[in-house]
Amino acid sequence: MLNELDRPVDRRVLELRVNGEDHQVLVPVHKTLLEVLREDLGLTGTKHGCELGECGTCTVLVAGEPQLSCLVLPVQLGGREVTTVEGLAAGSELTPLQRAFGDLGAAQCGYCTPGMLLSATALLRANPHPTRHEIREALAGNLCRCTGYSKIIEAVEMAARG
Amino acid sequence: MADLQVVGKPLPKVDAAAKVIGAAVYADDLVLPRMLHCRILRSPHPHARILAVDASAPRRIPGVKGVVTGADLPIRFGILPVSQDERALESEKVRYVGDPVAAVAAVDEEIAASALDAIRVEYEVLEPVMSIEEALRQPRDERIQESRSLPANIHRLQSYEFGDLAAGWARAAHTREDVFFFQGNTHLPMEQHSAVAQWMDGKLTLWSSTQVVHYVHRALAKVLELPMQKIRVIGAAHGGGFGGKTDPFAHEIVVAKLAMLTGRPVKCTLTREEVFYAHRGRHPVLMWVKTGVDAEGRITAMHFRSALDGGAYGSYGAASVFYTGTLQTVTYDIPAYKFEGCRVFTNKPPCGPKRGHGTPQPRFAVELHLEKLAHDIGIDPIELKRRNFVKPFTRAVNWLRVTSCGLEECTEKVLAASGHRERERKRGRGQGFAISAYMSGAGTAIYWNGMPHSEVQLKVDRSGVTAFCGAMDIGQGSDSVLAHIVAEELGITPADVRLVTADTDSTPIDLGSYSSRVTFMVGNAALEAARKMRALLDEAVGERTDVSFLEACELAETKWGALSTAGSYTPPRIGGPFKGSGVGPSPAYSYTAAVVDVDVDERTGIVRVNKVWIAHDVGRAINPLLVIGQVEGSVYMGLGEALMEEQTFRKGLHKWPSMLEYKSPTFLDTPEIETFLVETIDPEGPYGAKEAGQGPLLPVIPALNAAVHDALDVWIDETPVTPEKVLKALKDGHAGPRAFPSVPWPEPIYVDPPARDDMRVGAELEAAFADA
Numbered sequence: 001m002l003n004e005l006d007r008p009v010d011r012r013v014l015e016l017r018v019n020g021e022d023h024q025v026l027v028p029v030h031k032t033l034l035e036v037l038r039e040d041l042g043l044t045g046t047k048h049g050c051e052l053g054e055c056g057t058c059t060v061l062v063a064g065e066p067q068l069s070c071l072v073l074p075v076q077l078g079g080r081e082v083t084t085v086e087g088l089a090a091g092s093e094l095t096p097l098q099r100a101f102g103d104l105g106a107a108q109c110g111y112c113t114p115g116m117l118l119s120a121t122a123l124l125r126a127n128p129h130p131t132r133h134e135i136r137e138a139l140a141g142n143l144c145r146c147t148g149y150s151k152i153i154e155a156v157e158m159a160a161r162g
Numbered sequence: 163m164a165d166l167q168v169v170g171k172p173l174p175k176v177d178a179a180a181k182v183i184g185a186a187v188y189a190d191d192l193v194l195p196r197m198l199h200c201r202i203l204r205s206p207h208p209h210a211r212i213l214a215v216d217a218s219a220p221r222r223i224p225g226v227k228g229v230v231t232g233a234d235l236p237i238r239f240g241i242l243p244v245s246q247d248e249r250a251l252e253s254e255k256v257r258y259v260g261d262p263v264a265a266v267a268a269v270d271e272e273i274a275a276s277a278l279d280a281i282r283v284e285y286e287v288l289e290p291v292m293s294i295e296e297a298l299r300q301p302r303d304e305r306i307q308e309s310r311s312l313p314a315n316i317h318r319l320q321s322y323e324f325g326d327l328a329a330g331w332a333r334a335a336h337t338r339e340d341v342f343f344f345q346g347n348t349h350l351p352m353e354q355h356s357a358v359a360q361w362m363d364g365k366l367t368l369w370s371s372t373q374v375v376h377y378v379h380r381a382l383a384k385v386l387e388l389p390m391q392k393i394r395v396i397g398a399a400h401g402g403g404f405g406g407k408t409d410p411f412a413h414e415i416v417v418a419k420l421a422m423l424t425g426r427p428v429k430c431t432l433t434r435e436e437v438f439y440a441h442r443g444r445h446p447v448l449m450w451v452k453t454g455v456d457a458e459g460r461i462t463a464m465h466f467r468s469a470l471d472g473g474a475y476g477s478y479g480a481a482s483v484f485y486t487g488t489l490q491t492v493t494y495d496i497p498a499y500k501f502e503g504c505r506v507f508t509n510k511p512p513c514g515p516k517r518g519h520g521t522p523q524p525r526f527a528v529e530l531h532l533e534k535l536a537h538d539i540g541i542d543p544i545e546l547k548r549r550n551f552v553k554p555f556t557r558a559v560n561w562l563r564v565t566s567c568g569l570e571e572c573t574e575k576v577l578a579a580s581g582h583r584e585r586e587r588k589r590g591r592g593q594g595f596a597i598s599a600y601m602s603g604a605g606t607a608i609y610w611n612g613m614p615h616s617e618v619q620l621k622v623d624r625s626g627v628t629a630f631c632g633a634m635d636i637g638q639g640s641d642s643v644l645a646h647i648v649a650e651e652l653g654i655t656p657a658d659v660r661l662v663t664a665d666t667d668s669t670p671i672d673l674g675s676y677s678s679r680v681t682f683m684v685g686n687a688a689l690e691a692a693r694k695m696r697a698l699l700d701e702a703v704g705e706r707t708d709v710s711f712l713e714a715c716e717l718a719e720t721k722w723g724a725l726s727t728a729g730s731y732t733p734p735r736i737g738g739p740f741k742g743s744g745v746g747p748s749p750a751y752s753y754t755a756a757v758v759d760v761d762v763d764e765r766t767g768i769v770r771v772n773k774v775w776i777a778h779d780v781g782r783a784i785n786p787l788l789v790i791g792q793v794e795g796s797v798y799m800g801l802g803e804a805l806m807e808e809q810t811f812r813k814g815l816h817k818w819p820s821m822l823e824y825k826s827p828t829f830l831d832t833p834e835i836e837t838f839l840v841e842t843i844d845p846e847g848p849y850g851a852k853e854a855g856q857g858p859l860l861p862v863i864p865a866l867n868a869a870v871h872d873a874l875d876v877w878i879d880e881t882p883v884t885p886e887k888v889l890k891a892l893k894d895g896h897a898g899p900r901a902f903p904s905v906p907w908p909e910p911i912y913v914d915p916p917a918r919d920d921m922r923v924g925a926e927l928e929a930a931f932a933d934a
Contacts, residue, residue, distance in 0.1 A: 044191035045184020047401070049352045050434040054822040057352055085184035094182065102178030105791045109637025110181030111352040111401030117182065136829040143821065145352055145402050146637050148798030149832045151791060
């Protein structure tokens with residue numbers, strides 16, 4: 001197959017499991033998970049800040065582990081489940097972490113929030129009662145320019161208290 | 163106001179739910195049917211003449227639907243009327259690496275990007291000008307921007323003298339001069355700028371991540387030669403601005419033009435690298451300051467000079483120059499003050515407004531300068547500063563009017579909480595203290611007009627109340643403040659208030675999110691509209707007490723018919739009787755004091771910030787949760803500027819145009835921040851409120867440098883305080899600039915100062931000027 005610039009493009013049908021739903025998409029193999037989520041599955045809750053793996057904004061969970069979706073190719077997933085911000089709440093019931101982010105003002109512009117929520121979700125699953133330092137370490141790869149991080153730390157602590 | 167039900171409560175933002183489930187729609191999240199994707203070809207040279215642009219080849223590429231060059235968009239624009247020096251696509255010359263030259267719209271982004279490679283541009287390379295010093299010399303080839311009157315690459319020159327300088331110097335028991343340099347840095351919003359344009363039936367709609375829909379609206383009308391009523395600008399959910407999305411941008415105009423040419427919606431989202439080149443961030447500023455004090459340490463006179471590295475275009479620069487000089491007098495009581503300011507053009511991305519716009523640089527210089535002065539004469543620096551604090555309800559020597567002022571209370575709070583006076587004195591450990599003032603909105607609009615600065619309309623019908631306002635929520639919570647005030651006045655909850663904001667078709671004017679103006683100005687407009695509506699509702703309800711809000715709405719609609727009220731706010735005339743007095747006046751100033759505690763490693767030069775205590779006089783916190791959020795965010799951003807953030811260039815190229823290389827503080831670099839809110843209840847603010855989003859950044863930077871001095875007894879007179887500079891200072895006793903360059907200053911404009919207690923504003927003040 002050739003694209004409009006007469007370059008060969010390898011397209012594949014990919015099977016993806018995202019937020020508990022199975023999808024089949026036909027995409028060029030070089031398309032990143034970030035692009036497939038946003039452009040082919042309409043899951044625009046996942047944001048992008050650099051597309052170079054530097055800012056943490058596009059963080060999703062792959063088999064429960066935080067991954068930078070701008071650096072993941074869907075062909076690498078091998079059937080592992082992807083969780084995005086849209087998959088956190090159970091129906092309209094927010095998770096304690098989502099509620100805490102809202103209640104404490106941990107989301108200002110909200111652009112880093114999806115990635116922040118997923119990194120923090122993975123942390124709390126692995127370590128339900130993290131210390132402040134453990135929270136800082138776990139979230140250090142996610143940049144935020146609005147909050148000064150304090151309210152995010154407090155929100156993770158509030159969610160950990162249940 | 164003891165019985166406030168909503169105002170003063172720490173409530174979640176009205177858009178919190180949408181943001182935590184990923185449902186907020188930012189500009190790049192928009193997808194319209196048949197939408198094309200746009201990429202922009204940018205100059206690889208910092209300074210060059212464009213000899214030819216051949217854009218014929220990309221038009222033949224399958225998937226390319228539109229190509230535009232400078233020939234398609236010849237009309238100049240710029241945010242300030244005095245600086246109409248930009249083109250959406252340049253056709254004659256390029257002035258920085260990244261200057262837009264051509265653009266392509268294609269069925270996908272990859273084709274658009276590849277098609278740019280097929281555009282041929284022939285350049286004649288010119289000598290670039292890369293520093294303030296070079297820009298003050300005659301250019302070898304030609305000026306970056308044309309000028310009829312100014313030499314070298316000077317953009318603006320200002321000189322003012324307020325009060326009797328000579329008498330001030332004569333009274334001084336001690337004088338001191340210092341030179342400081344504040345490095346440029348950028349906003350680094352998490353969201354890259356993005357815009358989507360649609361052209362349908364002779365009408366253009368643009369969704370954008372802008373801070374000011376009104377200014378984008380004006381620029382589009384001018385460049386596209388369309389009447390305002392044929393253009394609609396809508397602010398999408400906003401991923402952070404900090405001043406960086408306050409100019410109209412090339413990509414906004416280009417997608418509009420491409421949508422008009424192709425008849426299809428067009429989106430352009432900048433790459434992170436492009437965001438670094440779009441810039442409009444903090445000006446690098448070289449400063450010289452001389453101050454005289456009497457035997458008690460009271461300031462007798464100050465002379466302040468600034469030289470701003472403006473980059474290649476005007477942007478807000480004509481205002482930025484003034485801001486480096488104007489607010490000194492509302493922070494300290496300066497009886498005689500001379501200010502000389504100069505902005506130069508260089509072949510770098512244009513600088514503009516970043517959080518604090520033009521005031522963090524002089525704040526840094528003056529705070530450290532007074533520290534040194536205090537050391538000279540053997541007075542505790544904090545005591546010297548306190549003796550000179552500006553007093554509430556006074557008028558400064560340059561006519562700026564101070565109303566409420568909580569400097570003393572803020573200072574007490576941070577000194578007590580930090581234990582500053584009793585701090586352990588140990589080499590390598592230090593604390594620093596600094597203060598600041600900032601405007602609650604600019605007193606004059608950026609272009610001359612008689613319209614209010616903010617308007618709010620309320621509509622009440624059978625299904626409740628809707629508030630309409632042009633304000634753009636950039637994450638700081640301006641939508642929430644609007645809802646809180648309407649809810650307070652109508653006796654309902656913020657969730658009961660429906661909002662329509664930042665849409666030039668459906669909302670009345672608001673000048674947008676900059677200069678910390680929204681709470682004060684939208685708040686006052688909302689108060690007026692809501693109080694009018696409350697009166698109509700009360701009259702319709704009459705003596706009945708068993709009426710719900712919705713029933714009251716129905717009664718009111720029954721009694722009055724279609725029901726709407728409006729409120730507007732225009733700041734009073736405050737500035738003095740001289741040209742240039744429009745920059746600096748604000749209806750109220752916020753005040754902040756901060757103490758920063760650091761450890762400095764003498765071996766590595768690494769500064770570790772242990773804690774920051776900050777107290778902010780916000781007048782009244784309409785929502786303390788949001789105010790504290792603004793204060794903490796300001797502290798964080800200030801620490802980034804103080805310690806690591808630098809927008810610097812090598813041969814015209816940005817040294818680190820990526821989020822990894824452009825260092826900004828992470829969770830691990832950001833210390834605990836303890837915030838105190840001081841409420842002075844300003845007489846003109848809504849419920850007494852003033853600003854919160856910018857002032858708290860200002861004291862953090864000089865407080866950090868003062869803390870490093872406290873720890874190691876060396877001065878670092880520039881930002882950022884990198885480990886290299888700490889080690890240099892330890893070796894040489896000093897790090898920073900030594901001299902201020904020669905500038906052809908004009909004769910100063912002499913201004914007679916007002917009486918210290920002259921509080922007149924508005925018509926009363928205008929009448930006094932007319933009589934004189």
